[in-house]
Amino acid sequence: MRQKTVAVVGASETTGLGTIATMSQIQLHADAALNAMADCGLTAKDIDGVACATETPVQIAHYLGIKPSWVDGTAVGGCSFMIHVRHAAAAIEAGLCKTVLITHGESGKSRIAQIPRTIPAGSLNGQFEQPFGPMGPPSLFPIPVLRFMKKYGVTHEQMAMVSVVQREWAGKNPRATFKDPITTDDVLNSRMIAYPFRILQCCLVSDGGGALILTSSDRAKDFPTKPVYILGTGESVESPMVSQMADFTSSQAFSIAGPTAFREAGIAHKDVDHLMIYDAFAHLPLYGLEDLGFVGRGEAASFIAGRNTAPGSKLPLNTNGGGLSYAHSGMYGMFALQESVRQMRGIAPAQIPGAKISVCHGVGGMFSASGTIIFSNEPN
Amino acid sequence: MSDDQRPRPQPTPETQYFWDGTKAGELRLQKCGDCEKVYFPPRPFCPACSSRNVATMAASGKASLYSYVIHHRKVPGFTPPYAIAVVELAEGPRMMTNIVDCPQTPQALVLDMALEVTYHKMDDEISLPLFRPAKG
Ligand SMILES: [Zn+2]
Numbered sequence: 001m002r003q004k005t006v007a008v009v010g011a012s013e014t015t016g017l018g019t020i021a022t023m024s025q026i027q028l029h030a031d032a033a034l035n036a037m038a039d040c041g042l043t044a045k046d047i048d049g050v051a052c053a054t055e056t057p058v059q060i061a062h063y064l065g066i067k068p069s070w071v072d073g074t075a076v077g078g079c080s081f082m083i084h085v086r087h088a089a090a091a092i093e094a095g096l097c098k099t100v101l102i103t104h105g106e107s108g109k110s111r112i113a114q115i116p117r118t119i120p121a122g123s124l125n126g127q128f129e130q131p132f133g134p135m136g137p138p139s140l141f142p143i144p145v146l147r148f149m150k151k152y153g154v155t156h157e158q159m160a161m162v163s164v165v166q167r168e169w170a171g172k173n174p175r176a177t178f179k180d181p182i183t184t185d186d187v188l189n190s191r192m193i194a195y196p197f198r199i200l201q202c203c204l205v206s207d208g209g210g211a212l213i214l215t216s217s218d219r220a221k222d223f224p225t226k227p228v229y230i231l232g233t234g235e236s237v238e239s240p241m242v243s244q245m246a247d248f249t250s251s252q253a254f255s256i257a258g259p260t261a262f263r264e265a266g267i268a269h270k271d272v273d274h275l276m277i278y279d280a281f282a283h284l285p286l287y288g289l290e291d292l293g294f295v296g297r298g299e300a301a302s303f304i305a306g307r308n309t310a311p312g313s314k315l316p317l318n319t320n321g322g323g324l325s326y327a328h329s330g331m332y333g334m335f336a337l338q339e340s341v342r343q344m345r346g347i348a349p350a351q352i353p354g355a356k357i358s359v360c361h362g363v364g365g366m367f368s369a370s371g372t373i374i375f376s377n378e379p380n
Numbered sequence: 381m382s383d384d385q386r387p388r389p390q391p392t393p394e395t396q397y398f399w400d401g402t403k404a405g406e407l408r409l410q411k412c413g414d415c416e417k418v419y420f421p422p423r424p425f426c427p428a429c430s431s432r433n434v435a436t437m438a439a440s441g442k443a444s445l446y447s448y449v450i451h452h453r454k455v456p457g458f459t460p461p462y463a464i465a466v467v468e469l470a471e472g473p474r475m476m477t478n479i480v481d482c483p484q485t486p487q488a489l490v491l492d493m494a495l496e497v498t499y500h501k502m503d504d505e506i507s508l509p510l511f512r513p514a515k516g
Contacts, residue, residue, distance in 0.1 A: 119387075120390070121387065121388060121389060121390035122389075122390035122391070122392050124421050126387065126389060126390060127389035127390065127391070127392075127395055127421070128389070128420075128421050128475065128476060129476045130387040130389070131386050131387050131388065131389050131502075131508050132386075132464055132465075132476050132477055132478050132508070133386070133451060133455050133457070133458045133462060133464050133478065134451075134455075134464055134476075135451070135453060135455045138453075139449060139451045139453070139455075139464055140464075142449050143447055143448065143449050143464065143466060144447055145447070145449075146447045146448060146449075146491060147446060147447035147491065150491050191452075192450075192452045192461075193451075193452060193453065194449035194450065194451045194452065194453075194464075195449055195450035195452070195461070195486060196449070196486075197449070241421075241476070243466045243474060243475060243476035244421070244474065248446070248447055248466075
């Protein structure tokens, strides 16, 4: 893709966040979509492309009254929305559609008309993982952590600092679910979920969603919002089974998606003003920093523990508080994208002054998939 | 019927050889006749070179503890805390399993410790490959 040919012109989260007992899952999509349309002064008749993951584009197009000429139902977990942005940008550039709406809604906490996730007993996961007692992401996603810690000599105290620093960011955000400061002792004394991880190292469970509206950059000038340009994109997938990821200390999908986006953007790491790395669990920022090349192998834990991603640092990371403290509906990627867009618009609660480039990196499944979007707020 | 509460794997045409093996007390892998890759999970072709020229082989049953979590929440068929582990077989592939005959603690579960396969019979058709500390 060429740089900055497509821009985000509309962006919003759901009106509420956390516990939303008054909306079913599809209405969370609609609530976010209507907010994003209002943000840029559009209605459903102006949209000709639809992408979503927890519901199908059929359901969303019908529910919102959209007659699309392009749809994308890529559903590879929480980074699906990064991949939707990538696909939508390519489709707009190719002339397949003009204005794409990407929606996300998930009744992760209240579970109102949430689509259940089932694992067939004859699938590879059903035969070769489920019989050994996993129950959802908290029991599976941290399985590589002990190998990572052993290989690089990472301490439990260093790992705990991921949660501590992100809570500092959350403290600056009125919409964050958890805002009170925590210490490494708080993290290491919190309830054990799946050793080595405790509850404060696991993501929240929230109701909520978000929506983005993308169009070509030459049309973006006509909208009331400050355009946020797509500078670089990447995607990849690896394995549906965490037990079969090739390297427990590095994500193959991260290592393809991230560098692809950097090459496309034509930027160096020092050019990055703001960074989001999907943090379903506390080890993900470590893998993300290393696999995207922000630090060397084995350096991420001491980098974060040394406050190099904390408020006031040169590499502000997960500035909304992340999945650990802000919100996490099950598929968090849309919330990371929303924070990148807010930072590029200059309206984030914990705004990084003068930020011009934001990298937003997502994971799907248990290291199963990845998508990376690099945003810029400067036109060509 | 078994009263075993674990999720029961459903063999498919491509995986039946594996479950026939564990039922007979043998851990079976597959090996590519063209590039010699030994791989898991089962499929009737080589994931390294796409060849269909593959054969099943008996693994040694020797493995080492690669990584794990100790799960503290209730799951049907399990008594927490229990380890959900990934072992690395002597032949190379890794697989998810449980570690038995061993305290389910970080002190007892040491990465790279030597393990050997043992079998947990769920019913007349399914035996799961589990691992225990190697004897000698
Ligand atoms: Zn081969």
